[in-house]
Amino acid sequence: MVLNWYDVRVLYRRELRSALRDRTIVTNSVLLPIFLYPVLIWLVYSGVIFISGQDEELKSRIMLKDIPEAHIRLKQAFEKDKSIVLSSSPNPAEDVRLGLLDALVEFLPSKSAVGIDGNFKIRVTFDESRDRSDRARSRIGQKISSYRDDFLEQRSVESGISREQFQNFWIDDQNVSSNGQVSAFMIVLPIFFIIMLAVGAMHPAIDSTAGERENSTWETMMSAATSRTSILFAKYLYVATMSFIAAFLNLFAMMASMGTVLAPFLQRGRGSSSLRIPLASAPLILIGAALLALFISAGMMILASFARNYKEGQSMVGPFYIALILPILFLQTPAFEFTPRIALIPVANVMMMIREGIQGVYHWRSIAVTLAVECVSIIVALRIAVRVIQHEDFVIGTYNGSFGKFAKERLLGK
């Protein structure tokens, strides 16, 4: 089990050179990360913008009933809104039910014990089962909420007291997030990052193992004057490199596309949102990506090396790919925090670490646990690989079965 660095370099260069001339690998590890996901995101975002634009163009037919003179400004606000058409009807409630009217706004006398001049109560009649009516309800809510805030502010000034004294219980929004936090894309980035690490590793892992068996180059390689450890290590480095490259190409492509294509959309929605990853997070993201690339590559190579051809390799690696993606999808919900317990879950822990890194948040204890867990996972995977290549029938390709069967029979001795 001797590792010869000269041989590793020669083998690594051979693997890389072959890979960069393979259409499938170049497509999946280079072109897909650069173009596919940025384009997909752009398409989805354009779709969302288009749909919301359609929604904005939809006019809500609303009837205001018994609006007091004191609140004529509210009526004017409704009239000014181009998405609202004020209507009148002798039987408005029935018209709402029939879909002839979207919502009815009725002003009712206030029964508040505290006598504030002009205090009001409103009843909105709408049909939740109809999107159009539901949308009208939402627009009414926004209008009235805004009007009520102005109204209360005005009353507090007239009473000579502050808003806090006037209205004891209220919500005062204060956004403390950094610019990086505001974009939903920055939250989604780690998921794409990990998917790309897996996609980038998958084809090189299959090509360098099952692909070699299928092309009958495996035996050629095994008869070369170098140790099997060097062969395995060079292949492993190559797969991890492709995985790492794919993830970073994707990251840069996403950043670039978000910065140019999506920025106008995002600014339209949010006002301002930064699309940059904090520089201080870069080392953490790099380390996380490198560890994950090494882990994913080891896992995929072990599984793919039991296949006798490319197709078999794909079916053997497929479940591992899904097993990588599923936990990160579940843990992506904002409810999950990056705790040391979450940091015990391989892959998902790196995703959480990168997610927080992008936001400029560092939970050092969880980060330490994550790095330790990933290192242990890599060591375990490599130890399994070393044990596997000690079996002759595996090396010459006569072993007939999957890694699961092999592990059961040979590694666990059942």
Next chain:
Amino acid sequence: MNAPVVVRELAKTFYDEGRGEIKAVDSISFECHEGEIFGLLGANGAGKTTTLRMLSTILAPTSGTATVMGHDVVHDPEGVRKNLGFYSATTALYPRLTTRETIEFFARINQYPSNRVPQRVEYLIHRFGLEKYADARIEKLSSGMKQKVSVARTVAHDPAILIFDEPTVGLDVLNALDVQETIGELRAEGKTIIFSTHIMSEAERLCDRIAIIHGGQILATDTLAGLREITGQHYLEDIFVLFVKAGQETI
């Protein structure tokens, strides 16, 4: 001086789920002399490939010993492989490398002195008439050209011992003759060659000595003339059948 290849009581047993233990090679012994073509003649499944795989250290023997240029196949496999070029119908080339890259890669990985690799590559390209295809990818070459590149990669590191395991399987007559001619030339250059085949005419034409192998055992080893004398038969085919039948009775 010891023979370049010495095989003593070499055996290999496989375990098959359905068939149990299978003795693929059963205690065989032979020596190859310097500069000769030593033929392993046997039917499919006789144990030729398993023997050669043990000699090239792809498989470990169950028992017995074998040395290649003094290096033990079990204790010094890399030393063995450094002195050995292994070619078989099942050893293919990397399709996405060019001819030049292929030869260079195999020269380097088989420990040919790195400062002399470029000259060696150019020499082999010229030696095998590959100039026109030197920068073409292997996947674009005809099967005849691939065959030439395969031989070139086998000798890329200039090994003293060459193993050709059924090298003409799947080749048309002209390409097969081309390979045979090349093997003859390599012998003329002083290489020691172990040549396995089940084609009698090839063995007759090329081999200095022939070992008839059947059921994992070597039944006879001699020159063609020697085998003729022992059996009283002229054609190698008849000699082979005679030994196999006698061997089957013994086995």
